[in-house]
Each structure stands twice: as structure tokens, then as C-alpha cells.
Amino acid sequence: MNENFLKSKHGNSAKEKLKILIAYYQNKGYIKECQYGLKVGYSDFNKKQFYFQFFIILNNNEKWIIQSTTSIRNDRINVHQWNAFHIKNIIKCISKAIITFPDNIEDKEREIASKYNKEIIDKKIFSSIDCVISLDELSHMIEKKYLENMVVGKQKAYQGNNFEEILVEILNNIRNIEKWNNNLETETGFNYPYFNKTLRSIGLESSDKISSINATRKIPLLPSRGKPKTDILLNINFRDGHLKTYTFSCKRTSNKWVSVHQYDISSFVDVLKIKDPKLIESLEQFQEAGGKKALKAINDKYVDYLENNLPQYNKKLAYWVLGGIYGEGTPDIHWAKYIITYKNETCEFKVHKLEKYVDGILKVKGQFGTPFTWTYASGCKGKSVQLKSKIL
Numbered sequence: 001m002n003e004n005f006l007k008s009k010h011g012n013s014a015k016e017k018l019k020i021l022i023a024y025y026q027n028k029g030y031i032k033e034c035q036y037g038l039k040v041g042y043s044d045f046n047k048k049q050f051y052f053q054f055f056i057i058l059n060n061n062e063k064w065i066i067q068s069t070t071s072i073r074n075d076r077i078n079v080h081q082w083n084a085f086h087i088k089n090i091i092k093c094i095s096k097a098i099i100t101f102p103d104n105i106e107d108k109e110r111e112i113a114s115k116y117n118k119e120i121i122d123k124k125i126f127s128s129i130d131c132v133i134s135l136d137e138l139s140h141m142i143e144k145k146y147l148e149n150m151v152v153g154k155q156k157a158y159q160g161n162n163f164e165e166i167l168v169e170i171l172n173n174i175r176n177i178e179k180w181n182n183n184l185e186t187e188t189g190f191n192y193p194y195f196n197k198t199l200r201s202i203g204l205e206s207s208d209k210i211s212s213i214n215a216t217r218k219i220p221l222l223p224s225r226g227k228p229k230t231d232i233l234l235n236i237n238f239r240d241g242h243l244k245t246y247t248f249s250c251k252r253t254s255n256k257w258v259s260v261h262q263y264d265i266s267s268f269v270d271v272l273k274i275k276d277p278k279l280i281e282s283l284e285q286f287q288e289a290g291g292k293k294a295l296k297a298i299n300d301k302y303v304d305y306l307e308n309n310l311p312q313y314n315k316k317l318a319y320w321v322l323g324g325i326y327g328e329g330t331p332d333i334h335w336a337k338y339i340i341t342y343k344n345e346t347c348e349f350k351v352h353k354l355e356k357y358v359d360g361i362l363k364v365k366g367q368f369g370t371p372f373t374w375t376y377a378s379g380c381k382g383k384s385v386q387l388k389s390k391i392l
Contacts, residue, residue, distance in 0.1 A: 201351035
């Protein structure tokens with residue numbers, strides 16, 4: 001097959017995935033308007049001389065132009081620079097010109113793109129292009145603009161929901177399934193590295209051909225009407241006719257420790273099957289006090305008793321806190337067998353088997369001899385206990 005045809009097909013695939021991302025954020029209200037195929041020119045010349053693939057207006061009325069590429073070679077990037085310079089000169093209100101590339105671009109091309117982007121940031125070159133970034137980085141840039149004026153707590157809630165929503169989009173994307181089944185080099189996929197890593201982490205191989213995937217965030221509530229540990233339920237139909245179900249808990253954060261669990265002490269006692277009256281009393285006193293210092297002020301013997309007697313329950317506690325195991329609900333639906341973590345600062349995406357994750361958590365030093373810190377949620381002092389966990 002002609003090499004130029006393959007390159008064109010690869011480029012069109014990347015453009016299509018950028019279009020999907022923009023449509024996703026437009027549906028969420030992060031992007032107010034989008035124009036596909038922006039063509040402008042000077043009044044005395046060809047009025048369609050300069051071109052960028054996308055012109056968007058954000059929720060805050062900022063205006064960006066975006067171009068997708070699969071190569072940051074000089075001849076190609078210089079064309080984008082030329083177009084960006086003149087488009088910005090004609091449409092004065094454009095604040096950013098962005099070049100984006102697929103997340104699964106070849107390492108050599110990624111290195112070239114990162115180097116070029118650094119030269120722009122360090123102002124080593126004159127540039128009408130403001131940044132050269134991956135599709136995933138563009139996603140975060142759009143999200144950050146939408147959330148920038150929100151209070152921190154609300155930002156975190158939006159970030160967590162967005163992460164789960166876009167991961168569902170990635171897992172359900174038909175192009176990702178096609179790329180997995182056929183190893184298509186010209187198909188970029190939609191955030192395909194996340195798709196590939198997720199499937200590899202649950203034990204699938206390239207030989208496991210997929211008929212269809214249904215990923216969803218619509219998980220039934222627990223019998224108590226509480227929220228289950230499963231954030232994403234994944235059903236995969238294989239071409240050989242069998243179906244498998246996988247459950248994931250998702251953690252996206254900028255913090256080292258995050259809230260992961262909130263129940264009243266009676267639930268701790270029931271799930272962990274605690275029979276020791278002194279330990280039960282110490283836990284109940286902690287719930288009333290709301291913190292280690294406050295409990296110590298009441299009676300430091302409670303603190304000592306917790307530190308000496310809670311650790312024997314650590315493994316069972318960790319499985320319940322992180323995966324819902326041993327608790328209420330339907331195991332195949334409500335209990336999370338995998339933990340997905342995403343660190344905002346490093347864009348590090350990991351998929352962990354629950355067993356391995358628990359092994360790592362048990363090495364963490366928390367409070368009362370457990371791997372968790374113990375506190376209470378706002379307005380819930382004396383009613384329930386909140387546990388925080390380190391993100392591995």
C-alpha cells in the first residue's frame with residue numbers, strides 16, 4: 001500500500017479522535033462552540049488561505065485554534081506556524097494555537113514534540129504556536145480552564161467524575177477495539193494507551209479477540225442505599241462466545257492521601273467481626289471524639305488499645321476499605337477487583353489488581369497500627385468514621 005496513503009489515513013485517524021474529544025467536552029458544556037475546518041485570509045487576498053482544523057470557544061469565552069498531527073517534522077510544523085501566525089493576526093481574540101498529537105505516537109516523534117514544546121516554553125524560538133501537547137494533555141488543559149474558578153473541593157469532585165467518564169468513553173470506543181483486534185498501525189485509537197494498559201492489566205492478550213465491550217458507571221446502589229466501591233463495571237464479550245465481567249475502583253488525585261471510606265463504627269464491627277468489647281468501646285469512643293488527639297484527651301488508654309489490637313484486622317480492613325470485599329452487595333458487581341490510579345502531576349495511569357494493591361497498602365504507616373488515617377467527614381462527627389488512604 002502507498003506510504004503516503006498510510007500516512008494520510010493515520011493523520012485522519014488522529015484528527016477524528018481530536019474531534020471526539022472536543023465533542024465530549026462540548027456535550028459537557030466545557031466548550032461553548034466549535035468550528036471544524038477554520039479557513040481565513042486577508043481582505044485583499046484569498047480569504048481561505050490559512051487553515052487550522054478546529055476553532056473552539058471555551059466556557060469562559062477564550063478562543064483557541066487546534067491542529068492535530070502525527071509528525072512534528074520541520075516542514076510540517078513550519079506550515080502550522082505560518083497558518084497560526086496569520087490566523088492570530090486576522091482573528092485578534094484567539095489566545096492559543098495548539099498542536100496536539102495522539103497519545104500512542106511513536107517514542108521518537110514524542111521526543112521531537114516534547115523538545116519543540118520546551119523550546120516554545122523557554123522562548124528559544126519565535127512561535128505563534130503556544131504548545132505542542134498530547135491529546136491527554138489537551139484534555140486536562142480544557143478541564144483545567146473550566147474548573148479554575150471553582151473551590152478546591154468542587155474541583156476534585158469534577159476531576160474524579162471526569163476521569164471515570166472519559167475512561168468509560170475510552171473502553172467503549174469501537175476504534176480502540178478494532179485496533180486491539182487487528183493491530184492497526186494507521187489507527188490511533190482514542191487514548192489507546194489507557195485502553196491497552198487496562199486490558200493487559202486484567203490479563204488479556206492480543207490473541208483474546210473482542211466482539212464487544214460495555215463499560216458503564218451506572219452501578220446499582222448497595223442494599224443499604226450506599227455507594228459501592230465499584231466505579232466502573234466492564235463487560236467484555238469475546239469472539240469465542242464467552243463473557244467476562246471486571247470491576248474497577250478509580251482514584252484520581254493530586255494529593256498523597258485521599259478519602260476512601262466512610263461508615264459508622266457498627267459497620268466496622270460487623271464486617272470485621274470484632275468480638276472484643278474493649279476494642280468495640282475504643283472504636284465507639286473514637287467515633288465520638290472524631291480524632292486521635294481528641295480521643296487521647298478523653299482517655300489515652302483507648303488510643304493504646306486501638307494501636308495494640310486493631311492491626312490484627314488490617315488485611316481484612318484493607319480489602320473492605322479499598323474493594324468492598326466482605327461487605328454488603330453483590331460481589332461480581334459491587335466489589336472492586338481492580339484499582340485504577342491517576343496522578344494529576346505526573347499523568348501517571350496505573351491499573352492494579354486489588355490483591356497487589358492491598359499488599360502495597362499494608363506496608364504504609366497510618367494511625368492506630370493500620371495503613372489508614374482516621375478522621376470524620378464534615379458534619380459527621382459522632383455519626384461515622386472516615387478513613388484516608390495513601391495513593392500508590
